[in-house]
Amino acid sequence: MRHYLFYSVPEKACCSFAFTPIYICALGLSLFGLLQTSEYEVSYPEVLWAQRSDRVYLTVSVPDARGISVNCEPEGIFSFSAIGPNGEPFNVSLELYGKIAPQGCKTKTGLRNILCTVMKEQKGWWKRLLKSEEKPAPYIKVDWYKWCDEDEDESEAYQPSDEDSVNNDENEESSDDEGMLYLPDLEKARATNFK
Secondary structure (H helix, E strand, O other), X not given: OOOOXXXXXXXXXXXXXXXXHHHHHHHHHHHOOOOOOOOOOOEOOEEEEEEOOOEEEEEEEOOOOEEEEEEEXXXXXXXXXXXXXXXXXXXXXXXXXXXXXXXXXXXEEOOOEEEEEEXXXXXXXXXXXXXXXXXXXXXXXXXXXXXXXXXXXXXXXXXXXXXXXXXXXXXXXXXXOXXXXXXXXXXXXXXXXXX
């Protein structure tokens, strides 16, 4: 375990901004996240989200997680913590857009990620995942696999079942062309242009 605590402030610096070089160095290191106080820094896991009118799907990506703890509070606070395969802690706490029903929240654990289904207190579509209007953190992303627009028929959209694999390993071995639009006219045009 490494500890770098070497703050040094001159005693007579109460009314001036004269700091020693050691203090400025330590301040700079702490501002840039380089000052370590423990062996592992807390990491933020990737969080994918999608919604329906009555629920929000949150998929938290932590492979081989243990010590998983999920907490849902009625005010719309979603908290997740787990320990990664190398002992590193993963924590995330989100203040969701609206209030939630904690008794309806469910969690499914897979090998690579944890699927959390969070029930909304009132049925309706949220404008965004978080209450804050600021741009969300880079580890929060839309889950396009589960996404359903407000005007789409929810019965045709993704609905997780017991047979569903949380980590979708079988989809990872698919070809690179999956999801690509096949345009036969374009193929004919390309063939005639290069003859």
